[in-house]
Amino acid sequence: xxxxxxxxxxxxxxxxxxxxxxxxxxxxxxxxxxxxxxxxxxxxxxxxxxxxxxxxxxxxxxxxxxxxxxxxxxxxxxxxxxxxxxxxxxxxxxxxxxxxxxxxxxxxxxxxxxxxxxxxxxxxxxxxxxxxxxxxxxxxxxxxxxxxxxxxxxxxxxxxxxxxxxxxxxxxxxxxxxxxxxxxxxxxxxxxxxxxxxxxxxxxxxxxxxxxxxxxxxxxxxxxxxxxxxxxxxxxxxxxxxxxxxxxxxxxxxxxxxxxxxxxxxxxxxxxxxxxxxxxxxxxxxxxxxxxxxxxxxxxxxxxxxxxxxxxxxxxxxxxxxxxxxxxxxxxxxxxxxxxxxxxxxxxxxxxxxxxxxxxxxxxxxxxxxxxxxxxxxxxxxxxxxxxxxxxxxxxxxxxxxxxxxxxxxxxxxxxxxxxxxxxxxxxxxxxxxxxxxxxxxxxxxxxxxxxxxxxxxxxxxxxxxxxxxxxxxxxxxxxxxxxxxxxxxxxxxxxxxxxxxxxxxxxxxxxxxxxxxxxxxxxxxxxxxxxxxxxxxxxxxxxxxxxxxx
Numbered sequence: 001x002x003x004x005x006x007x008x009x010x011x012x013x014x015x016x017x018x019x020x021x022x023x024x025x026x027x028x029x030x031x032x033x034x035x036x037x038x039x040x041x042x043x044x045x046x047x048x049x050x051x052x053x054x055x056x057x058x059x060x061x062x063x064x065x066x067x068x069x070x071x072x073x074x075x076x077x078x079x080x081x082x083x084x085x086x087x088x089x090x091x092x093x094x095x096x097x098x099x100x101x102x103x104x105x106x107x108x109x110x111x112x113x114x115x116x117x118x119x120x121x122x123x124x125x126x127x128x129x130x131x132x133x134x135x136x137x138x139x140x141x142x143x144x145x146x147x148x149x150x151x152x153x154x155x156x157x158x159x160x161x162x163x164x165x166x167x168x169x170x171x172x173x174x175x176x177x178x179x180x181x182x183x184x185x186x187x188x189x190x191x192x193x194x195x196x197x198x199x200x201x202x203x204x205x206x207x208x209x210x211x212x213x214x215x216x217x218x219x220x221x222x223x224x225x226x227x228x229x230x231x232x233x234x235x236x237x238x239x240x241x242x243x244x245x246x247x248x249x250x251x252x253x254x255x256x257x258x259x260x261x262x263x264x265x266x267x268x269x270x271x272x273x274x275x276x277x278x279x280x281x282x283x284x285x286x287x288x289x290x291x292x293x294x295x296x297x298x299x300x301x302x303x304x305x306x307x308x309x310x311x312x313x314x315x316x317x318x319x320x321x322x323x324x325x326x327x328x329x330x331x332x333x334x335x336x337x338x339x340x341x342x343x344x345x346x347x348x349x350x351x352x353x354x355x356x357x358x359x360x361x362x363x364x365x366x367x368x369x370x371x372x373x374x375x376x377x378x379x380x381x382x383x384x385x386x387x388x389x390x391x392x393x394x395x396x397x398x399x400x401x402x403x404x405x406x407x408x409x410x411x412x413x414x415x416x417x418x419x420x421x422x423x424x425x426x427x428x429x430x431x432x433x434x435x436x437x438x439x440x441x442x443x444x445x446x447x448x449x450x451x452x453x454x455x456x457x458x459x460x461x462x463x464x465x466x467x468x469x470x471x472x473x474x475x476x477x478x479x480x481x482x483x484x485x486x487x488x489x490x491x492x493x494x495x496x497x498x499x500x501x502x503x504x505x506x507x508x509x510x511x512x513x514x515x516x517x518x519x520x521x522x523x524x525x526x527x528x529x530x531x532x533x534x535x536x537x538x539x540x541x542x543x544x545x546x547x548x549x550x551x
Contacts, residue, residue, distance in 0.1 A: 003043060010042040010052075011316055017042045017054035018340060021324070024060035026314045029067060029300040032256075032292040034328070039065055041320040044339035048316055064328050066295050067312050068096030068321030068336070069277040070302035071263055072234045073167070073192065073215045076117070076128075077104035077489045078265035078440075078525075080482070080502060083117055084353035085495040086271070087124035092344035093275035094333050096126060096321040099262075099306055101166035101192065103133035105361065107443050108415070108487040110136075110146040112360040114160065116486070123354035125338045127321075129306065131166035131192055132156055134184055138169045138443040139530045141548055142422075142538030145415035145444050150183035157187055163306055164190025167215070169443070169531040171195050172548050174209050175202055185209045190306065193231065196394065196532055197222065203229060213305065215262050216532070218243055218392065220250035227258050232305045234262040235297070237280050239270055240522030242391045244280060248287055256293055260302040265525075267518055268499045269506065278330025291328045298330075353495070361487045365439060365468045367412055367447065368419035370461060375410040376454040377423045379403040384542065384551060386527060386535050387427040391519065393526045397535040397544070398427060407431050408454065411528050412447040412461060413539040414439060414468075414488070420539040426450060426527065429520060434474030434512045435460040438521065439488030442529040446539050450524055464488075470521070472508040480508035 009015040017040035025036050026049070040052035076086050076098070083100070090098075100121075105113035114130070121128035132153065137144035148156070153165070165188040168174060173181040185191055188210070195206050196216035207229055215234035217223040223233045227250070235251075237244040241264060251259055261280035277298050284294040303311035310318045320340035326332040336344035343350050385406060387396040400406060406425040413420040435451025437460035447464065451457040456473045463471035463478045468488025471481040482501045484491055491498035509517040530536040530543040535551075537543070542551040 007043055007045065007047050010040060010047040013048070013052060017047060017052055018056065020052045020054035020057045021060045021065055022057050024063055024065045026065040027067065027292050027295045029296040029313050030315070032290070032296050034064070034292055039314055041340045044320055046314055046316060046318050046320050049314060060324065064325040065314060066094070066323040066325060067299035067314050068323060068338070069094045069281070069298040070097040070099065070312060071095055071277050072099050072260035072302040072305065073213070073262035073264055074098050074100050075102070075104050075265050076100050077102065077487070078267065079271055080268050080484060080490055081495055081498050082353070082356065082486065082490055082492070083120040083128055084124050084356070085498070087126040087128070088349040088351070088353045089268070089271040089495055090276050091126050091336055091338070092347045092349050094278045094323045094330050094336060095276055096336070096338055097303070097308070097311060098126070098128050099131065099163070099302065100128050101131045101133060103136060103166055103443055104445065104489055105487045106133045106146065106148070107136050108145050108364055108445050108489065109361045110148070111156065113487060114156070116356065116358060116361050118160065120356045123356070125341065125343050125351055129308070130160070130162045131164055132160065132162040134165040134167065134191065135169045135443070139172070139548060141530050141543050141550070142444055142528070142540055143413050143416065143418060143420055150180050150187070153184045154187040164188045165192065167192040167194035168209065168211055169194040171198060171206055171531070175205050182209070194531065199225060207231065215264055217247055218394065220247055223247050223250040227255050232258050232260060234260045235280065236262050236264050237283065238264045239267045239518055240265060240391070240526060241393045244283060245287060248284060248289065251289070256297065257301060259297050260305055261298050265522065267522065268495070268502050269518065272499055275330065278333065281330045285329070355492070358486045358492060362485050363466050364488050365414050365464060365466050366417045367414050368417045370412065370421070370458055372458070373454065374421050375423065375449065375457045376408045379425060384535060385425045385427050386537065388429050388523050393532045395527070395533070395535050400425070400427070407450050407452060408457065409448070409450045409527060409537060410457065411441060411537050411539045412449065414447045422537050422539050422541045424537045424542055429523060430514065431512050432514070434472065434479070436470065436472045436509055436521070436524070437461045437464055438470040438525065439464055439468030439484065440470070440525045442526050444528070445488060446528065448524055448528055470505050472505055472512065474512060479511070480504040
């Protein structure tokens with residue numbers, strides 16, 4: 001009660017605030033406008049907006065104050081750094097909160113993976129709110145690394161501080177009224193969605209499962225239908241999937257409150273060059289959105305979506321997660337405050353990420369010997385080819401008359417040394433004179449390898465070792481490699497070192513593919529995810545996503 005009395009006294013102007021931003025232009029997310037006033041901070045919260053005095057006063061004339069941004073859906077593991085290092089990259093660019101789904105590491109390491117993520121996140125001054133993975137594995141095809149059933153799900157929801165269930169990717173099971181899927185849904189207060197192209201009665205049935213978000217929209221029409229059904233639509237701008245520009249046409253003054261920004265999956269180098277949600281803000285503004293609207297989507301909507309009260313606004317009683325900018329642009333952020341404490345200055349974090357012991361999530365690559373010829377099969381024109389699409393995780397099932405212009409692809413089981421290997425041909429994923437292999441292969445994270453010759457493909461797989469990572473090989477020589485000893489997904493090195501190693505991999509791959517190497521690696525990592533249409537490759541073979549059957 002004493003602290004409440006002090007806050008009231010500060011708000012009333014009787015007691016000095018800890019910090020006052022004087023004469024600052026701040027974004028009022030409730031009215032989506034910019035106003036000028038003093039903003040008073042005390043005890044980690046905004047106590048008043050008006051005219052105040054404080055122990056510390058900053059003259060903010062001609063400067064802007066924004067509420068901290070929230071990434072509404074991210075798989076931190078896709079950055080290839082730990083949550084602590086991830087925070088050091090994104091918080092200086094204005095992201096003070098993240099809704100994280102750790103289903104990558106949980107698919108590899110189970111509960112130990114979740115505990116690792118929680119421990120790493122606890123060491124940094126950023127709110128990382130975790131969802132419990134709902135689909136481990138993502139679908140009942142392929143060989144799983146871990147299995148979390150409905151009983152496990154209910155127990156883990158009780159045991160860990162999670163907001164609810166992560167994205168329900170097994171929409172086929174939900175629509176079929178699979179008892180396991182329904183039991184999971186009934187155990188959770190909140191469940192994120194994953195419903196690419198779902199429409200009509202199928203969408204209605206999906207929502208009856210309690211799903212309330214979707215980040216898989218690819219057209220404005222799809223987004224509008226889902227908004228009309230009561231969903232929140234998360235505008236995704238990641239490394240592989242860049243949907244924001246296509247979806248902005250769906251955003252209107254009337255429905256803006258139902259949109260959030262998210263990254264889903266973003267690589268470490270883009271964290272440093274582009275940032276995450278701040279990049280979404282500036283991109284939306286560049287495409288014609290009013291700045292106050294873009295800030296509202298970035299800061300205010302996601303906390304409302306996930307029931308996080310008193311976050312995302314500059315108003316009395318709200319957390320003092322604040323961004324001080326030279327102009328009304330995320331690129332102009334100069335200082336970041338987390339709960340009223342200075343956390344970053346001029347793009348540099350004011351904290352050092354702590355290392356977390358990772359023995360329980362290390363040495364996760366266990367494969368059977370690969371014989372010559374196992375990674376490639378003779379081309380058969382009657383067998384479907386996976387056609388990738390630019391800046392999309394969707395694929396098409398197509399047929400070709402010959403292998404010219406196609407790449408070889410294989411998925412190698414890496415959790416139980418079963419010897420399972422699925423093979424296929426891929427269109428629009430060009431590799432010339434070599435191969436690239438990685439232990440990142442959503443969501444079971446087997447080894448995925450693509451190339452134009454089988455010897456280099458085998459060499460690339462061998463270069464991954466027992467710890468895992470990414471390797472680029474040409475002529476039997478490893479051109480570059482990134483070690484990812486944490487579950488075969490994340491580096492244990494500092495952010496800058498991990499980014500430098502990944503950049504070397506990108507450069508080596510660019511010499512073989514002549515394309516955007518980062519996008520190619522991200523697309524490669526999703527070739528094995530059998531819950532995004534149309535055709536995917538597992539360690540047990542090609543899968544028709546719509547029917548969940550092998551071809």
